[in-house]
Amino acid sequence: MNVVITPGMLGQVVISGILSGALYAMVALGLALIFGVMRVINIAHGPFLMLGAYATFVLHQALGLDPYLTLPASMLLLFALGALLQRTLVFRVVDAPELSSLLLTFGISISLVNLAQLGFTSDLRAIEYITGSWPLGPFALSKARTIAFGVALALTGAAFLVLGRTRLGKAIRATSQNRDVALACGINVQGIHLLTFGFAAALAGAGGTLLSVIVAIQPDMGQIWTFKSFLVIVLGGAGNYPGALVGGLLLGLIEQLSSLFLTAQLSEVIAYLLLVVVLLVRPTGLLGGRQV
Amino acid sequence: MSRRAGFLAALAAAAALLAVYPSVASGYGVRAGLQLFMWIALAGSWNIISGLTGYVSFGHVAFFGAGAYAAGILVVKSGWPWLPASLAGGVAACLLALVIGYPCLRLKGPYFAIAMLGLNEVVRALVSYFEGLTGGGNGLSLPTLDAAIPVYYVMGLTAAAVVALTYFVITSRFGLRLMTIREDEVAAEAMGIDTARHKLYAFLLSAVGPGIAGGLAARDQGYIEPVSVFPLATTITMIVMVLFGGKGTVWGPVLGAVVLFVFQELVWARFIYLHQLFFGAIIIAVVLLMPRGVLGLLQIRYRLPRTI
Numbered sequence: 281m282n283v284v285i286t287p288g289m290l291g292q293v294v295i296s297g298i299l300s301g302a303l304y305a306m307v308a309l310g311l312a313l314i315f316g317v318m319r320v321i322n323i324a325h326g327p328f329l330m331l332g333a334y335a336t337f338v339l340h341q342a343l344g345l346d347p348y349l350t351l352p353a354s355m356l357l358l359f360a361l362g363a364l365l366q367r368t369l370v371f372r373v374v375d376a377p378e379l380s381s382l383l384l385t386f387g388i389s390i391s392l393v394n395l396a397q398l399g400f401t402s403d404l405r406a407i408e409y410i411t412g413s414w415p416l417g418p419f420a421l422s423k424a425r426t427i428a429f430g431v432a433l434a435l436t437g438a439a440f441l442v443l444g445r446t447r448l449g450k451a452i453r454a455t456s457q458n459r460d461v462a463l464a465c466g467i468n469v470q471g472i473h474l475l476t477f478g479f480a481a482a483l484a485g486a487g488g489t490l491l492s493v494i495v496a497i498q499p500d501m502g503q504i505w506t507f508k509s510f511l512v513i514v515l516g517g518a519g520n521y522p523g524a525l526v527g528g529l530l531l532g533l534i535e536q537l538s539s540l541f542l543t544a545q546l547s548e549v550i551a552y553l554l555l556v557v558v559l560l561v562r563p564t565g566l567l568g569g570r571q572v
Numbered sequence: 573m574s575r576r577a578g579f580l581a582a583l584a585a586a587a588a589l590l591a592v593y594p595s596v597a598s599g600y601g602v603r604a605g606l607q608l609f610m611w612i613a614l615a616g617s618w619n620i621i622s623g624l625t626g627y628v629s630f631g632h633v634a635f636f637g638a639g640a641y642a643a644g645i646l647v648v649k650s651g652w653p654w655l656p657a658s659l660a661g662g663v664a665a666c667l668l669a670l671v672i673g674y675p676c677l678r679l680k681g682p683y684f685a686i687a688m689l690g691l692n693e694v695v696r697a698l699v700s701y702f703e704g705l706t707g708g709g710n711g712l713s714l715p716t717l718d719a720a721i722p723v724y725y726v727m728g729l730t731a732a733a734v735v736a737l738t739y740f741v742i743t744s745r746f747g748l749r750l751m752t753i754r755e756d757e758v759a760a761e762a763m764g765i766d767t768a769r770h771k772l773y774a775f776l777l778s779a780v781g782p783g784i785a786g787g788l789a790a791r792d793q794g795y796i797e798p799v800s801v802f803p804l805a806t807t808i809t810m811i812v813m814v815l816f817g818g819k820g821t822v823w824g825p826v827l828g829a830v831v832l833f834v835f836q837e838l839v840w841a842r843f844i845y846l847h848q849l850f851f852g853a854i855i856i857a858v859v860l861l862m863p864r865g866v867l868g869l870l871q872i873r874y875r876l877p878r879t880i
Contacts, residue, residue: 321682323630323689372860379626379754380859382685383815386630387855390808394849503804507690514683545701552687552694559683560675 285540292419293540297533299425302432305528307487307505308512309439310480312524315513316456317476318374320381323506324365324389328481330396330502332358332488337405337497347409347493348427354489355482362481366474374473389503396499404496428490435486436525439479443521452476504548511555517564590728594721602720606792608833609727610785614806615813615825616734617781620741621774622811623819626754627677631688632810634695635665635779637801639786644712644796645705654719655726658787665783666776668695673775678768680757696802711797714790723792727785734781739822741777750774751820805848809836812851815858818865823880827867 307329314322322328335354339345365388373381410427413420443449454462455472463469487505495501508531515530516523531551538550594602614636622628639661646657672691676684699706706712741747749770752760761767790796809832817828836847862869870876 315682321686369856369860377626377754378682378685379622379628380863382628382630382682383811383855384859386628386811387852387859389852390855391849391852394845394852397845398849503689504693507686507693510682510686511690514686543701545697548690549694549697549701552690555687555690556672556675559679559687563679563683 288418289540293536294533295416295419295421296425297536298529299422299429299532300535301529301532302429302436302525303487303490303528304508304512304531305525306432306436306439307484308509308516308528309436309521309524310483311506311509312513312516312521313452313456313476314480316521317452318370318381318473319378320370320374320385321378321510322370322477322480323382323385324392325480325484325509326502326505326507327389327392327396328358328362328484328502329488329491329505330497330499331361331392332485333492333497333501334396334400334405334488335485336489336492337407340407340409340492347407347489348431351431351486351489354485358485358488359478359482363474363478365481366477370477371470371473389506393499393502400499402499404498406496407493409493424493428494431486431490435483439483440522448475508551511551514555514558587732591725594724599720602724603792604837606720606724606727608830609724609731610789611809611813611829611833612731612826613727613734613781613785614810615817615829616731616738617778618810619778619814619819619821619825620734620738621771621778623814623821623825624741624747624750624754625771625774627771627775628685629688629775629778630685630807630811631691632778632782633802633804633806634688634691635668635782636786636789636806637692637695637699637798638668639665639783640790640796640801641699641706641712641786642783643787644714644790647714647791648712649705654714654717654723654787654791658726658784658791661787661790662780662783665779665786669776669779670772673772677771677775692802692804692807696798699798699802707797709798711795711800714794714796716794717791719791723788727788727792730781730784730788735822735826737777737781738825741774742820742822746770746773754820808848808851812854814865816854816865818867818871821865821867821871821878821880824865824867828865831866 307325310328311322311325314320314325332354335357336347336350339350339353340347369384369388370381373384410424413422414426415421441449443452451462451467451472452475454465454467455469459469462472484505491501512524512527512531514527516525516527534554535547535551539547542550590605593605597605614632618629618632639658642664643654643657643661646652646660647654652660672687673684676687700708741750749760749765752763752765753767753770757767786801790801793800813828813832814825815828816832817826818824858865864871867880871878871880
């Protein structure tokens, strides 16, 4: 492994890291919202992303739709699925011990993955839609990844606007700070839980759509995203929503840099070590604090 | 007391039957018995950390795989006999648990569960990376040896040891402290329990069994590769067995392992995805409808002691 690393390569890797970071941030924001509002870690978050990718695949194959145009459909579908699961199953464990909610969403996750196996088989599916890259000075920007970056950033920005500037966002933040007080203030806490879960699933679905033109689609593609999203939250600080953006960019950079300096095989190991070290040294996240 | 004596007599009879079983069983029968023992050991071990402390381990198969690889490497590269190599597999799994458990169990909350969710991927990546030692994706072939019957006995002893360990933990002050942590960790701390240390001890105990079982399974199969010793399905199966049988009990995991293993062998082996889907549904149903599992229902119905 005596490859000379030039500044050009380093720059390219930093760009790739930032590009994938926005996607991580968007998907992780969904997980962070569910955790913040309901204190539930949604193990099925990655499988939601997988379903979003299949939604795009099916709409593209069956109706010949442009993959990017399926984004609203995929988000709407996942919103409906998330809301349905919240209303039928998840709401029962919101106040239960952590063990119950972890196991319940784990059960949902297994069921979704295996339903996808039954429905779509485990064949790798790919959407060949947009390839090649745009030149940017000495660097190359992969078209699909750049579009994913732009859309993810826009959606994350929109989510922050909703959270920060609207009455709904205020209600979500209030519920996440203190549910009982929110209830006393006349906020429909059950409704907020439902909306948040659907909203979070929609963000994962959007991630699936954006990924569907980048990587191969298969039923097992999602699970690692639950872990990565959580890693993003830990890096950014749990309960600190803007932290998701920082955490996402950080994870993207770390993964890319470790595949440059070590090997791509170890990039997940490095990310994992980072989780362990952060938990040891700074369990409140790199940004610290809970500023909802 | 007579009920207890009857139970012990039944237990002794079952043990005697299982001990003479290999002399009358076919090769397939011995293999099936061995696998049942393996599931009892795995489910019982998962129960020690997750059933007693409430900290969910989503990556317990990593200890099974770590044990399999440690034993496999010792047999192939250093020429160890399979028995000490399998025990060393248990030690290796314990070390891995120490590395993960020390940082993650100091904290309350979901950090441990998520760290375990990622652990499997990481160990698998490490196995692929250290190709020289582990054979990477090509796997590791152990020298051929017909040891199914001795492995059957050792696996049976491992399963019995895990059940006995669970019994001693549940009936001890240590076990009471673990269950206090499960019910209310803040209260446990306020009572002066060193929660981080107790959780870590429980976690270490829960890693040994899968490590030894992994080493024995490696010897039995004669060939290990990342896909065969780190499947997510193994973690799912042990979780389902414990939840179904009754978490936090001595015999719940055994009950779950026996029922679901027989079911799996007879009915579901042909429908792999449907089988997994069914497991997902069992987890959801048990969590929502009968969190104490089958044994928990029986305990309430027949007023059985808590320590079974």
